[in-house]
Amino acid sequence: MKGKNSAGFLALIIGIIATPFLVTNDYYLGVLIFAAFNSLACIGLCLLMGYAGQISIGHGAFVAIGAYTSGILTAKLAWSPWLAMLCGILLVIVIAFCLGIPALRLKGHYLAMATLGFASIVHIVVVAAVDLTGGPSGIVNIPRLDLFGYVLNSDRQYFYFSWGVVALGIYIAFNLINSRMGRGLQAIHGSEDAAASLGINITSYKVQVFMLSAVFASVSGSLYAYYVNYIDPGPFDVGHSVLLVTMVAVGGLHNIWGALIGAIFLSLLPEFLSFLSEYLEAFGIEYQPDFDTLIYGSILLIIMLFLPEGIFKGITGSMGSVVSSVKKSLGRTAGREQ
C-alpha cells in the first residue's frame, strides 16, 4: 500500500478503534457489526466487478455457504469454528472454480446469469434440505468464536474482531491490486487483446479473482453465523445478492474504499429510515414499510444519475475540485497583490 491508500488505511484503523467508545448503545454496535460482514463481502465483490470487470449476482449464495458450512459443522458435529470456517472457504473455492470456468471462458456477462441461477439454487436447497440445513427453522446453538482460547463474548470484542478482519481484507485487496496480478487485471480492463498478446491468460485471471471474491463472501457468512449464533434461509435469498451488488455500485465500482463506503451506507440506511418513520409519525404521517423501497430506489437513481462513479468518487472528486478552485482563487489574489 502506498500514498493516499495507506493514509486511508490508517484512518480506517483509527475509526475502528474509536467507534466503540463513541457508540455505546449495544443495538447500534450490532448494526455496525453487520455492516462489517457486508463490507467484507463487498470488498471481494469489488475486486471482481471493478477490477476483473465481471458481475456476480450470486455472492449472497457464497455468504450462505460460508454461514451454513460453519453452522452445520460447529452446531451439529461440534467442530472447531475456525476449522469449519476453513472448510467453508475450501468449499466455495471449489464451487467458484466449477461455476467460473464455463461462464468466464465466454466473453460478456455470462457469469452474472450463472451466478443468478446459482443463488436461486442455493436458496432452494437451504430451504428444502431440512435434514442438513434445518430448512426454514434453521440451525441453532452455533457457538461463539474464540480467539486463542479467549471467547469473543461481548459485542465490543466482536466489533473489533470483525472490523479487524475487514481491515485485513482491505490490506489483501490492495496488495492484489498493486501486484503483478493486479496490473494484469487492469490490463485486461484496458484491452483484452493487448493483455492476451502479452501472455496474460484472461480466463484464468477472471476465475482466480472470482474464487478470491467468493472466499471473502464465505468468511463474511461464517463470521455472521458465529455472531448471531442462529441461521435460517431468510437473509440469504437472491435479494441479498442484489443488495451486495448495489452496495458496490453505489459506493463506486473501481475503488475498494468506494465498496466499503457503499456497504456501510446501505447497511446503516434502514436505521436512518426507522428514525425517519418515528419522526414522520410524530407529525401524524403513517410510515409504510413500502416507503423503504421507494427511498432505496430514489437514492440509487440519484446516485446513478449524478454520481455515476459512486459516492466515493463523487465526494473525493468534488472535494478535489473545491480544493483546486480555492487554490486557483488564492493564486489569483496573490498575483494581484504583486
Added chain:
Amino acid sequence: MSNSILELEMLRKNFGGVVAVSDLSLHIEKGCVTSLIGPNGAGKTTIFNLVTGFVEPSSGQIKFAGRRLTKMKPHTIASIGIGRTFQNVQIFPKMSVMENIMVGRHLRSRAGIFYSSVLPPFLRKEEKKIQEAAEKQLHFLGLAQHAHLPAGSLPLGNQRMLEIARALALEPRLLLLDEPASGLNARETIAMGELIEKIKQMNITVLLVEHDMELVMDISDYVAVINFGRLIAEGPPAEIQENRDVITAYLGE
C-alpha cells in the same frame, strides 16, 4: 529456407463468404526485417491475427521455430516468443507508462494470487526485477521522462513507441508490428525506422505491415506483396520495386 523462424503453409481464412487469406505460403527468415505490403483489405492484418492466435485458420498451418501454432491461444503464443502491436494502438490508457511496460514483463515473472495478496513482502525481489527491466525499456525507447504519466495522455507517436516497448519487454524472438508508422509525422517516422533497425540488431526477427513505402524499402531485408489474400510477389526491396504485378496491384491498369 532452413533458416526460417516462421512458416505459413497453405494458410487460408474465410470470413463467411469472404476469403481474407487464400492458400498463402510464406517463410520468414530469422534475424531479418520482413515487410508485408499490399492494398487496404489485402489480408495483412488477418495474417497477423492468425499468427498470434486471435483468429483460427480455416485451413493450412503456421509453424513457429518448428512448432505448430494451430489451435494455440494468444497468451500461449506470446509465451513461446511472439510479440505484437496493433494497428489501432492498444495501450492501457489509465495505467502509467511505466506500468504499461511492467505488464509486458508478465511472462518473465511468476507471482500468483496467493503471494500477491497475502504475502507481498516475499515478492519484493521480483517486483524490483520487473521494475528494472521496465526502466531499461523506457530508456531504450526514450520514454523515461514520461514514466509516471497516464499512457492515454501521450501523443500518438509516443503511444506507438510505448506499445513497442511493452512488446519488447516480453523479450520476444519474433515481433509483429502492425503499421507502426501510421499517423506519425515525418520525424517520428524516421525515428521509428531507426528503432526497427535497433530491434533487428537485438537479434529479434521483425515482421512488419506498413503503408509508408519509403520506410518499407529503407529498412526491409525482404518484402512480400499481398493482394486479395494471395501472395503476388516476394523478394528483396529492389526487386519488388521493379515488379510489374506489384505496380499493377498498386496503381491499377
